Amino acid sequence: MSMWDNRKTKYWLSLFLLIFVILLRTDWWRTLPFHHKNVLTVGVFSDSYWNQQNGNQHKFIDSMIRKYEERNPNIRVVYEKGILKEDYSEWLAEQIIQGTAPDVFIVLPDDSNMLSDIGALKNLDSIIERDAAFDPGKYYEAAYAGGESDGIRYSLPVECAPDLMFVNRTILENEGIDLPDASWTWDDFYDICKKVTKDTDGNGTIDQAGVVDYSWEEAFASNNVTLFDKERMESNFTDEKVYNALMFLDQLDVLNRGTGSADISFERGNVAFQPMNFSSYRTYLSNPVHASRYADFDWDYLTMPAGPDGDNASLLELISVAMYSGTPMEDEAWEFMKMLTCDEEVQAEIFKFSEGISVCRDVTEAELIKENEIRLGGIASPNIEALEYTMQKAFFTQRFSGFNEAVSAVDAAVNEILKSDANIRMEQVIQARNINNFLKTINN
Numbered sequence: 001m002s003m004w005d006n007r008k009t010k011y012w013l014s015l016f017l018l019i020f021v022i023l024l025r026t027d028w029w030r031t032l033p034f035h036h037k038n039v040l041t042v043g044v045f046s047d048s049y050w051n052q053q054n055g056n057q058h059k060f061i062d063s064m065i066r067k068y069e070e071r072n073p074n075i076r077v078v079y080e081k082g083i084l085k086e087d088y089s090e091w092l093a094e095q096i097i098q099g100t101a102p103d104v105f106i107v108l109p110d111d112s113n114m115l116s117d118i119g120a121l122k123n124l125d126s127i128i129e130r131d132a133a134f135d136p137g138k139y140y141e142a143a144y145a146g147g148e149s150d151g152i153r154y155s156l157p158v159e160c161a162p163d164l165m166f167v168n169r170t171i172l173e174n175e176g177i178d179l180p181d182a183s184w185t186w187d188d189f190y191d192i193c194k195k196v197t198k199d200t201d202g203n204g205t206i207d208q209a210g211v212v213d214y215s216w217e218e219a220f221a222s223n224n225v226t227l228f229d230k231e232r233m234e235s236n237f238t239d240e241k242v243y244n245a246l247m248f249l250d251q252l253d254v255l256n257r258g259t260g261s262a263d264i265s266f267e268r269g270n271v272a273f274q275p276m277n278f279s280s281y282r283t284y285l286s287n288p289v290h291a292s293r294y295a296d297f298d299w300d301y302l303t304m305p306a307g308p309d310g311d312n313a314s315l316l317e318l319i320s321v322a323m324y325s326g327t328p329m330e331d332e333a334w335e336f337m338k339m340l341t342c343d344e345e346v347q348a349e350i351f352k353f354s355e356g357i358s359v360c361r362d363v364t365e366a367e368l369i370k371e372n373e374i375r376l377g378g379i380a381s382p383n384i385e386a387l388e389y390t391m392q393k394a395f396f397t398q399r400f401s402g403f404n405e406a407v408s409a410v411d412a413a414v415n416e417i418l419k420s421d422a423n424i425r426m427e428q429v430i431q432a433r434n435i436n437n438f439l440k441t442i443n444n
Helices: 003-025 033-038 057-071 085-098 109-117 125-130 141-145 169-174 186-196 216-222 240-256 278-286 288-293 330-342 344-348 361-375 384-393 403-418 424-442
Strands: 039-043 076-079 104-107 155-168 209-211 271-277 299-302 316-323
Touching (some): 039 085, 039 330, 057 330, 085 109, 104 330, 109 316, 141 155, 141 384, 155 330, 155 384, 169 186, 169 271, 186 209, 186 240, 216 240, 240 424, 299 384, 330 344, 344 361, 403 424
Parallel strands (some): 209 271
Antiparallel strands (some): 155 316
16 A cells, blocks of 8 residues: 555544544434433523522532433433523523423423413323322422412422521610510511611611511512412402501501611611521521621521411522423433432532522421531521421412513502502502503503
8 A cells, every 4th residue: 555545544534533523522423313212301501590609500400410320321411501590591492492492491480381381391290190109298388389380280399498587686685575486477577676776876867777678579478468360460459468568568668767778787787677588598608708797796587477367478489390291201301300309319419509498398407407507516506497487388479471570560559659648548449450451561
């Protein structure tokens, strides 16, 4: 063979090897029809649902996938990396339209109803009935309930965080006030706020307040208000429960008038109460800069105070996982969903990589006790009981198309009522008409 022939052979061999390596690294062969049965595709976003810059979301899903593949060596799990939460809904919609939807995907709260309405979500009821090993009792009831729509189960909960009432224990102790118990009421809440709201330095300006950031959403939730009738697409804004909540908010508003704006804040230590999502609480504890802001006073969390028509209920933030209705890998997808949502090892890693909490009761209680023991030098905090009580009463609000816009309309209506001196019942009727007209425009 001539030298020219040897060079040609080496050239083509090198080119072949280069192309082979490139194609191997891009997993092209997994797109072939015969290989589909071995590939499970997953839809996830890469950043934190809780809007924290932790950079760990991909670590959680990667860790989970490794465990899944170890237990299922004939399955390879793949997902598209680098999708941000703000782009995720659009990306998922495009995949569904193009017929390339993942077999399993994370569902954001605002998308669940839309996805079920267009038939993209698999009805899980028959799958659950066939699986004797599946135990819904592992989940917090409120988290598990969030996966149903119109009596049909479409998803399983992955991660959650309830709203709680955070309390400055130092203020209460200095004022000789006992810490409220788990079943405290609006009356208890108002009485404490009234006692602690004062001018402590005698300069004529209130510099210690009872509460900040307590909004109509917390008041409505704890007074058993069902704000929207999804079937008729109308608000229940004229309901008596809404009236009682507005009256209570007005009382608090009057109490807070005269406070020194920017100088009054929970982190400055001069406010007794502030509602906060539990994910924010965990973020503050894990971040030395944030934690240092709260170092000058003792603080903890409580249940939300109950309204006269309600309970110590609070809103629950929740992300879920669902199965694509057209997946050819139903069994594999279901095993993935179960492992992600109720495997204790997997769920425990939420506390390592995220700011939410596990949707499994036993996991959350065990992991929070560990966190508290580390934080408090070996002494477990008693607030685990408050969280457990809160999760018993918490609920997830099902969204609908235009939900966020409708909430904004209610927010504007409540603000208008609270800054007006007009009769609240009359204002309810006027604002209800405005909200309902708005609901008609966003659903036409």
